[in-house]
Amino acid sequence: MSCLSIGVAACSASPSRNILGSYFPTWMVCALLGIVVVVVIRGVLVKTGIDATLPVPVIVYLSMWTAATLAIWLLWLA
Template identity: 35%
Template sequence: MSDRPIPRSAVRVVTLSLPGLLLPGCALRGAPAFELFGAYFPLWLLSALVGIAGAVLAYRLSVRTGFAAAVPFPLLVNTSVGVIVALVVWMLGTGQIL
């Protein structure tokens, strides 16, 4: 072994490229999409729209029932509900649940 130090540029290249090599690529079957009115609609967009609708519904229900006054951070709670709903829709759409 030599006593020469490893150049900083080589360390930087390895550090920046290693995470990309560890990430998996797309599957051979393509991106998750479904046909809606003759056009392919991306599942991530549907998940986002359903998640936003879930957050709005959670907000309205919490205000109507008085739960919003008891929760210290209602915006954070309702946003979390929307994210959970969006993730469930995503996982159902990609076949990871059921």
């Protein structure tokens, strides 16, 4: 029974940030920052002409968003 209580007690608090008096989950803030990073990267790629040569832009940008979101999460919370 004690092993079960240890597993449940570990989930008592989730990481959240107080933004303008409301608590937002940290993953949501990291995802929004990841979108901002990818928009900036896309602007650079469009200016340099690399955007036109991407094989599957949707997959490339989705992968960049995932990588940026996870990198922000690791840098912020690690």
